[in-house]
Amino acid sequence: MSILKLQETLRETVKKTALEKFDIDLGQVPAEVPPKTELGDLAFPIAFELAKQIKLATGEKQNPRQIAEILKTSLESFDFVGKVEVAGPGYLNVFYNRAKFLAENSRNNFFKTVDENSPKVCVEHTSVNPNKAAHIGHVRNSVLGDTFVRILRANGKRVEVQNYIDNTGVQVADVVVGFVHLRKMDLAQIKQLEAGLEIPFDYYCWDLYTEVGKFYAENEENKKFRAETLHELEKGSGEIYELADYVATRNVECILRTMNRFDIRYDLLPRESEILHLHFWQKAFELMKERGVIHFENEGKNKGCWVMPFESHEGTDEHDADKILVRSNGTVTYTGKDIAYQMWKLGLLGLDFNYKLFQAYDDGKEVWITTAEQITDANAPSFGHSETVYNVIDTRQSYPQEVVKKGVATIFPDKGEAASVHLSYEMVALSPAAAEELGFELSDEDKQRTFVEMSGRKGLGVKADDLLDRLESDALREVENRHPDISNDEKQSIAHRIAVGALRYFLLKYTKNTVVVFDFKEALSFEGETGVYCQNAAVRFNSIFKKVAERFETGENELLEKSFGTIESENEEVARIFSSEIGHDLWSLVILASRLEEIIQQAAAVTEPAILAKYNFNLSKAMHLFHHNHRIISEENPVKRAVLIVIADLTRRALTAGLRTMGIEVPERM
RNA sequence: GCUCGCGUAGCUCAGUGGAUAGAGCGCUUCCCUCCGGAGGAAGAAGUCGCAGGUUCGACUCCUGCCGCGAGUACCA
Numbered sequence: 001m002s003i004l005k006l007q008e009t010l011r012e013t014v015k016k017t018a019l020e021k022f023d024i025d026l027g028q029v030p031a032e033v034p035p036k037t038e039l040g041d042l043a044f045p046i047a048f049e050l051a052k053q054i055k056l057a058t059g060e061k062q063n064p065r066q067i068a069e070i071l072k073t074s075l076e077s078f079d080f081v082g083k084v085e086v087a088g089p090g091y092l093n094v095f096y097n098r099a100k101f102l103a104e105n106s107r108n109n110f111f112k113t114v115d116e117n118s119p120k121v122c123v124e125h126t127s128v129n130p131n132k133a134a135h136i137g138h139v140r141n142s143v144l145g146d147t148f149v150r151i152l153r154a155n156g157k158r159v160e161v162q163n164y165i166d167n168t169g170v171q172v173a174d175v176v177v178g179f180v181h182l183r184k185m186d187l188a189q190i191k192q193l194e195a196g197l198e199i200p201f202d203y204y205c206w207d208l209y210t211e212v213g214k215f216y217a218e219n220e221e222n223k224k225f226r227a228e229t230l231h232e233l234e235k236g237s238g239e240i241y242e243l244a245d246y247v248a249t250r251n252v253e254c255i256l257r258t259m260n261r262f263d264i265r266y267d268l269l270p271r272e273s274e275i276l277h278l279h280f281w282q283k284a285f286e287l288m289k290e291r292g293v294i295h296f297e298n299e300g301k302n303k304g305c306w307v308m309p310f311e312s313h314e315g316t317d318e319h320d321a322d323k324i325l326v327r328s329n330g331t332v333t334y335t336g337k338d339i340a341y342q343m344w345k346l347g348l349l350g351l352d353f354n355y356k357l358f359q360a361y362d363d364g365k366e367v368w369i370t371t372a373e374q375i376t377d378a379n380a381p382s383f384g385h386s387e388t389v390y391n392v393i394d395t396r397q398s399y400p401q402e403v404v405k406k407g408v409a410t411i412f413p414d415k416g417e418a419a420s421v422h423l424s425y426e427m428v429a430l431s432p433a434a435a436e437e438l439g440f441e442l443s444d445e446d447k448q449r450t451f452v453e454m455s456g457r458k459g460l461g462v463k464a465d466d467l468l469d470r471l472e473s474d475a476l477r478e479v480e481n482r483h484p485d486i487s488n489d490e491k492q493s494i495a496h497r498i499a500v501g502a503l504r505y506f507l508l509k510y511t512k513n514t515v516v517v518f519d520f521k522e523a524l525s526f527e528g529e530t531g532v533y534c535q536n537a538a539v540r541f542n543s544i545f546k547k548v549a550e551r552f553e554t555g556e557n558e559l560l561e562k563s564f565g566t567i568e569s570e571n572e573e574v575a576r577i578f579s580s581e582i583g584h585d586l587w588s589l590v591i592l593a594s595r596l597e598e599i600i601q602q603a604a605a606v607t608e609p610a611i612l613a614k615y616n617f618n619l620s621k622a623m624h625l626f627h628h629n630h631r632i633i634s635e636e637n638p639v640k641r642a643v644l645i646v647i648a649d650l651t652r653r654a655l656t657a658g659l660r661t662m663g664i665e666v667p668e669r670m
Numbered sequence: 671g672c673u674c675g676c677g678u679a680g681c682u683c684a685g686u687g688g689a690u691a692g693a694g695c696g697c698u699u700c701c702c703u704c705c706g707g708a709g710g711a712a713g714a715a716g717u718c719g720c721a722g723g724u725u726c727g728a729c730u731c732c733u734g735c736c737g738c739g740a741g742u743a744c745c746a
Binding site for chain 2: 030031032033034035036039043045048049051052064087088089090091129166169170171301302304305324326327328329331333334335338395396397398399400426427450451475478482498509510511513514515517519521522525526527528529530532533535536537540541543544545546547548551602606610614617618621624625627628629630631632633634670
């Protein structure tokens with residue numbers, strides 16, 4: 001019986017007993033993990049509540065401890081329960097039958113398998129404007145989204161990953177202005193430039209975008225080029241459109257390559273141009289008008305616009321609460337397009353994109369992109385039609401996300417607001433020291449602040465590839481010190497895994513609504529609470545198995561099978577070991593490793609990957625301690641040795657699975 | 671103004687209404703005869719922003735206040 005099943009059974013027993021003995025329906029029975037293994041494996045602080053309810057129902061005053069004693073008897077009859085203690089003023093502490101639990105759960109592989117027939121869930125993340133290289137703030141979005149995808153899959157969900165491409169927006173227009181008006185280039189010249197470029201194309205655009213920012217700042221007049229360009233982009237054809245399409249697509253390729261370095265991949269790239277040209281917006285617009293969700297403003301400051309009223313954001317001025325979806329010049333706002341896109345994701349729009357293959361990753365996995373061309377690729381999978389949609393977008397966009405959610409829910413009340421989830425998170429900012437390290441002159445005001453916001457327009461930010469390069473070279477230096485004899489390829493592969501692990505862990509250890517103040521020293525650290533620390537615990541355990549198998553002249557699998565057999569047949573001796581003085585120590589590791597499934601479920605339910613990061617760190621810490629306190633190779637008692645082997649195996653598999661769910665791989669050695 | 675988030679050790683952060691509030695960094699001291707050193711042990715360090723309230727029990731829930739951040743665009 002798995003830990004989740006066990007917990008559920010115990011809760012039900014408590015509920016049933018309360019009903020039978022006291023005639024009280026407890027509803028959801030709260031349970032908690034006691035602060036120490038010595039206090040048990042699961043605690044029910046329920047006797048206090050029961051005493052209160054009994055008094056309320058009958059007027060009879062009962063001692064919580066006495067109530068706990070009655071519950072204790074019913075829980076003890078269950079064979080997975082070793083013992084139950086009533087502690088303090090009325091805690092009910094349940095101790096599992098350790099030997100039995102280990103024998104039954106030692107082969108646990110923790111995750112549910114994905115059911116291909118289950119309803120699909122969509123996660124949209126990354127969605128970097130395709131006009132420059134991705135920076136560390138974008139990576140927080142992608143890592144958060146990708147990890148959440150992995151968590152959902154570990155929970156057995158079928159997930160589709162979308163990366164929205166805003167290829168006709170202001171930011172792409174700006175970099176096009178740079179190419180056309182500052183560099184005076186046409187498409188052919190851009191291609192020629194690229195051929196001789198020593199930096200990646202997205203790096204070039206990063207700098208050019210910054211120049212355009214200055215160009216606008218010099219003279220407000222210069223912004224007319226932006227408006228002209230935007231107009232060309234909306235038209236969907238012509239020389240400027242072709243040029244912009246090329247630039248945006250090249251940037252998408254660069255960003256996908258960057259994200260692939262972090263093991264982040266996508267199924268579909270839906271583009272804004274198709275939302276427009278395939279008339280998604282018009283369709284959504286009609287639906288909203290039909291349902292009376294939006295109205296045309298004849299007067300006031302929003303005169304000439306189509307707006308959606310938004311009652312929960314009361315403003316002081318008359319119509320402050322309304323959100324404009326169609327501007328007075330007839331163009332659609334981003335939020336308007338986003339409503340159409342959201343409706344499509346949920347299979348509610350009644351229109352579909354056309355698809356073509358964008359690229360395949362090394363292992364053959366395909367990424368598709370939307371197109372307005374009337375082509376039907378028979379190989380294109382079915383996209384959209386999701387039961388639930390998670391949008392990974394930073395917290396500053398909470399307001400437009402609310403508008404999207406409410407808008408869709410008003411048009412489709414059956415679907416409701418629950419189908420649209422804004423997975424919001426705080427930004428990554430720079431510490432003033434980090435900004436200065438990047439060569440930026442800070443204003444006196446900025447120097448006083450605890451952090452400085454990154455700005456693509458100003459070119460202020462840590463590029464994702466730069467940081468990963470730096471982490472890889474730091475890691476490589478360490479690997480070279482430790483393993484001078486291995487091949488360069490192997491060194492680099494280890495360094496890469498360490499670097500990715502370090503950065504992903506760094507971005508995931510903070511809870512979503514904490515601003516990550518980027519600091520080079522912390523981000524580049526390989527010590528303390530880091531991905532490296534966790535990887536190291538797993539590597540050490542793997543090396544134990546190699547050494548032990550070698551010592552006993554057997555294979556790892558044979559060693560494990562034999563140990564599983566011993567655990568299953570030597571129940572009494574295993575029980576004796578668990579009640580010896582090292583018993584709590586060993587057991588705490590078993591129970592911690594077994595909790596992975598619970599953690600995965602919890603992380604999905606509250607959309608918080610940081611829970612998993614903390615878990616992996618705590619498990620790693622317990623493993624380092626085990627490593628320090630127990631020696632398998634020199635253990636002479638064969639049953640105890642088998643217990644140590646099975647525990648070491650269970651924990652390394654839990655850690656490896658937990659880390660993989662964070663997108664962190666365990667290297668062969670380090 | 672209004673809406674949302676935050677305030678916990680010197681610093682950066684965890685913390686389902688439950689037991690003695692925890693980590694990492696930094697600081698002090700110690701441990702390489704090993705399956706360990708990208709480690710491990712021990713220590714110092716707290717008005718959980720302030721004031722009320724609810725509760726058998728509050729860092730956690732409610733109210734007010736103070737401080738910080740974000741949003742409140744015909745930007746996204």
